Amino acid sequence: MPSPKISCxxxxxxxxxxxxxxxxxIINHPLLEEIVVVNDASTDQTLNILQSFNSKxxxxxxxxxxxxxxxxxxxxxxxxxNKLVLLLDADIPNITEANIxxxxxxxxxxxxxxxxxxxxxxxxxxxxxxxLSDIRCTTKDILVNFIDLYQPEGYEFEVLFNKxxxxxxxxxxxxxxxxxxxxxxxxxxxxxxxxxxxxTKRLAIYNKIGFxxxxxxxxxxxxxxxxxHQNYRAQNANL
Numbered sequence: 691m692p693s694p695k696i697s698c699x700x701x702x703x704x705x706x707x708x709x710x711x712x713x714x715x716i717i718n719h720p721l722l723e724e725i726v727v728v729n730d731a732s733t734d735q736t737l738n739i740l741q742s743f744n745s746k747x748x749x750x751x752x753x754x755x756x757x758x759x760x761x762x763x764x765x766x767x768x769x770x771x772n773k774l775v776l777l778l779d780a781d782i783p784n785i786t787e788a789n790i791x792x793x794x795x796x797x798x799x800x801x802x803x804x805x806x807x808x809x810x811x812x813x814x815x816x817x818x819x820x821x822l823s824d825i826r827c828t829t830k831d832i833l834v835n836f837i838d839l840y841q842p843e844g845y846e847f848e849v850l851f852n853k854x855x856x857x858x859x860x861x862x863x864x865x866x867x868x869x870x871x872x873x874x875x876x877x878x879x880x881x882x883x884x885x886x887x888x889x890t891k892r893l894a895i896y897n898k899i900g901f902x903x904x905x906x907x908x909x910x911x912x913x914x915x916x917x918x919h920q921n922y923r924a925q926n927a928n929l
Contacts, residue, residue: 695723696794697770697830700778701762702727706735708781710742715785717745721794722776724749726769728762731755759824760842767833774798776827782809786869793865797827803860804828809867818864819912822848822895825867832860845894852907853899856914864915 698716702709709727716722725745729737729752740750751765763777774797776790789807796802807825808818824847836842836854855862896904 693721694774694798695772696721696774696776696827697772698722698725698776698778699763699766699770700725700727700780701730701759701766702732702736702740702780703730703756703762704732704734704736705780706732706739708783709736710739711783712778712780712785713740713743713748715782716778716790717743717747719787719790721790723747723772724770726751726766727780728766729753730757730759730762758844760844760847763833763847764837767830767837770830773830774827775830775833778825782825784869785867789867789869792867793825793827796863796865797829801861802863803832804855804862806862806864807867808864817912818866819908819915820864821852821908821911823864824848826851845891846898849895849899849904849907852911856907856910862911862915 700712705712713725713727716725725747726749727740729740729750731753737750737752740748749769751769753762753765767775774794776794778785793805793807796805805827806820806823808820809823809825836851840850840854842850854860899907
């Protein structure tokens with residue numbers, strides 16, 4: 691039985707130093723039938739890099755104004771044609787075919803509703819949880835329903851999606867991408883601008899769901915994912 695095809699959505703804003711490497715890593719992946727890259731009004735060479743790729747898999751969407759990641763995902767979701775969707779970052783220079791396989795497998799097999807890539811720091815890897823990871827695989831139906839209900843904006847996408855998962859009792863798992871890393875804002879934009887962006891993002895999240903609720907969400911997802919993983923191991927043991 692052939693594996694189902696997957697649509698990939700990438701939001702890109704001023705990613706000229708990362709995008710080409712990331713696309714070269716995934717453009718020929720056998721599971722990714724289409725790669726929708728949303729150029730969110732970049733002011734650098736992002737669009738030129740995208741246009742340099744000669745691939746039928748690549749679908750380029752350009753915003754006239756910078757609308758943020760949530761809006762970019764919404765735009766991309768309107769274009770995808772497959773039932774399974776992979777949300778991917780533009781700044782993962784060493785992504786591998788095995789990474790994509792490991793993240794999509796739990797969704798293809800129907801074992802979980804959402805698979806989340808664990809690609810954070812050592813503490814997050816230790817506890818095997820990263821609630822702000824924006825690399826996720828799920829179904830188009832789940833994403834559409836989530837966006838219709840919560841209408842995420844700006845930096846809210848991940849924490850509101852987590853809230854949606856918890857409130858609707860959807861199953862999720864974290865997949866450790868041990869050999870991959872992403873570029874922190876300080877590495878991409880310099881220590882001052884990068885730190886400002888990190889603070890702005892975190893304050894926007896706190897403003898949306900509250901400081902206490904943010905860390906409660908960490909706790910809820912930690913214990914919920916452990917329960918899901920225990921059930922998954924028990925089911926496999928009985929096969």
